[in-house]
Amino acid sequence: MTRSDIGSGACKLARSLGRPVIAAGLVLCLAAASACSDSGSGESGKSGAGAAGAGGGQQASKVGIITVEPKPVTITANVAGRVVAFQTAQVRPQVGGLITERLFDEGAKVEKGDVLYKLDDRSYQAQVDSAEATLQKNEAALASAKLQYERYQNLTASNVVSQSDRDDALSTYRQAQADVAVANAELETAKLNLDYTSIKAPIAGRVGTDPADPGNLVTADQTDALATIRQIDPVYVDFTESSGNLLKFRDQIKRGGVKALVGPDDAGKAKVKIRFADGSTYPIAGTIDAADQFVSETTSSFTVRTRFSNPENALLPGMYVRGTITLAIADEGILLPQMAVSRNGDGQPTAMFVKTDGTVETRVLEVSTDIGTNWLVTKGARAGDRLVVDGTMKVRDGAKVEVVPVRIDENGRIQPANDKGEAKPSAAGGQSADAGSGPDAAANGDDDSAAKPAAGAGKASSGMEAKAAEAGEGGKSGADGSASAAGSAE
Known part of the structure; x- marks a missing residue:
């Protein structure tokens, strides 16, 4: 049952009761008429808003686009x-002995061959002297054996010396030669060990900060390094x-x-x-x-x-x-701004493009790597494509759009393509200041237009309610008067 039905019933009830309640019935009728007016105004406003909304939905949304242009791209x-040292060497002694001197500062730069440590070399010097004496002794024995062998060789023609003596002389000579060779090797070893008492840098570089100090006893090929050098x-x-x-x-x-x-x-x-x-x-x-x-x-x-x-x-x-x-x-790399690329439900990178008929399509891309604020795309985009970079949240596949050329500055912000561009600057990845234009803006305009008839209806309703109130007051006083007369008659 509607408010108008209620008002009509109230009017009929007032007539059936007679004159004393006519005024009250008039009040109820006026109220019902006001309700009908309100209802009509509301329906009219709603229909107007709906019509405006329908008209706004047909308007094409504005989107900011850039044109895809291949260019040489450096792939990084x-x-x-x-960081790793070019060379690293741990310094260890090759002979044993007591460290008598350290010839470098901690953390200092050294060159290859610089003496780092000096060991006590007296015993090694004695070994060199002994090896030299042994060599001299063996060299003298070699000279004697050589003379004896040559003498026997000269007497071979006269058969004065037996073959056995000649063979013994040759053997003695060769043994003396071997003894001299051994003595030379021992002398070289002794000299080498003596040289090892001066521990030298194997490479150029900087020495570590934890070297061995003088007074420490070291052994040949010990586990602990005396110092570490890094080039x-x-x-x-x-x-x-x-x-x-x-x-x-x-x-x-x-x-x-x-x-x-x-x-x-x-x-x-x-x-x-x-x-x-x-x-x-x-x-x-x-x-x-x-x-x-x-x-x-x-x-x-x-x-x-x-x-x-x-x-x-x-x-x-x-x-x-x-x-x-x-x-x-x-040579022909395609870079797309990261703000224009999103992921679909399968995790694939996608982007929106405007086709030649002015509608939007979403494509799946193949992305190689990121270069700055862009993606290097290997599949899914071609030269001349119109990529949507602004307004992607207000359009879907197949939607008709109005394109606005824009550009992206060095800070990744969307700017008008020229001084007369319609698109206003917006933050990268967000909507531009023109994002309100299109269906949303039309909807806002329709709301305003729908509000106007609603306001007028409200005004008319208020006037009718005021009249109803006045009539109510008059009816009330009339009813009171009738009641008083009836009381007097009684």
Whole structure:
């Protein structure tokens, strides 16, 4: 039952009761009429709003687009690594003895062949003297045996010396020669051991800060090193890269259009730049020196060794760095802004494009790697495609759109394509200031237009309610008067 039905019933009831309640019935009728007016106005407003909404839904949404343009792209890999000394040598004594002197400072730079330690060499000097005396003795015996042998040889023709004596002379001569050779070897060994009492640097570099002090007794080939020397100019930086990225890179090379800068035939072409943990950049570029030919079973990665010049010793062994390796150059690379690429339910990268008929389509992409704020796309985008970069949240596949050319500045923000561009700047990845135009803006306008008739209906309703109130007051007083007359008559 509606309010108008109630009002009609009230009017009939008032007539049946007679004059005393006519005024009250009039009040009820006016109220019912007001309710009908309100209902009509509301329905009219709703229908008007619906019509406006329907009209706004047909309006094409504005989206910001950029045109895909292939260009030469340098393909890089961002990797993490650690600094490794170019050479490392642990200094150990080759002969035993007491350390009598240390000839370097802790952490000092030394050159190859510099004397680091001196051992007590008196016993080794005595061994050299003894070996020299033995050599002289054997050399004298050799001279005597040689003369005896030559004498017997001269007497062979006259048969004065027997063959047995000649053979003995030859044997003695050869034995003397061997004794001299042994004496020479012993002398060389003694001299070498004497030289080993001066412990020298095997490589150039910097000595560690925990050397042995004079007074310590050392032995030949002991386990503990006397000092450690590290050569850090040049220096190695070992980076680790996943095998998956390696496979992607090889696949790009097979497809063509990519010039590799790494490999046995391209040594030195690939440049490497590194950044420190604080974000600062090392000023000198490095080169790839070697790469592992196997993949780690535990980490599924392989190691790439790079070499850097380190004249100021800014790179120290064990230091953590981030590197960017230049792997290849793509002659016709396609870069799409990361803000325009999203993921579908299967985790695949997708982007929206505007077709020639002005409708939107979503494509699945194949992404190679990230370059700055862009993705390097190998499949799914072509030259001349119109990529939606602004307003992606307000359109769906098949939606009719109005394109607004925009550009993306160096900070990754969307800007008008020119001074007369319609698109206003917006943050990267968000909606522009014009995002309210289109269906949403039309809906807002329809709400305003729908509100106007509703307001008018409310005004009319208020006027009718005021009249009803006045009539009610009059009816009430009339009813009261009738009641009083009836009371007097009684």
